[in-house]
Amino acid sequence: MEITLTQGDITRQRVDAIVNAANSSLLGGGGVDGAIHRAGGPEILAACRALRAGHYGKGLPTGQAVATTAGRLPARWVIHTVGPVHPRPEDGAPELARRTELLASCYRESLRIAAELGARSVALPAVSTGVYGWPMESAARTALGEVLELERKGSLGEALDEARFVLFGADAYGVFEQVLQELSHGP
Ligand code: AR6
16 A cells, blocks of 8 residues: 655545544534535535434544545545544643544554455545644644554555645645655654
């Protein structure tokens, strides 16, 4: 599997699955979530409502992921995941560690589901770095660290060819590029 980075709008990516930085209600919001529902049309929201009426009556827990149709998007599936809100300094180090693990879990679960569905290419946003306030560099370390680790352990089998991080803006792209370089080849 290749880990690639691109700058742009995730709704324009021609991939098998697009990951959405959703919230636990699964009923839409701003940021990537709003863009995905706008571009994908009402079919995605209808599928999310069906999930809420069924297995996810209490909402999708943080760190987990679930797939729906991609509606009109140029992809087959949207995989909704719920990132953690970045903790406040006064929440302390153990809470930061707990939420960092939840952020890693978003990527692990999203890619596990993508592989299970038979997706070969997946586009991923920088989960939690918008409304949920996670600093970009820390988010990049967790996101890229987790995906590199999954690849190294062979956890995703042969299923996926490409995990494409889609960064919104040059700053986010630059941070991911530097962290990827560092994690794959050393500083
Ligand atoms: N394509 C790629 N990345 C994008 C796009 C796009 N079209 N639009 C924004 N980003 P956010 P969160 C970037 O706030 O922090 C929603 O209301 C953005 O610049 O979308 O996980 C949900 O419903 C940022 O770097 O997600 C939840 O309530 C990153 O995507 C809440 O926000 C994530 O920002 C989730 O917050």
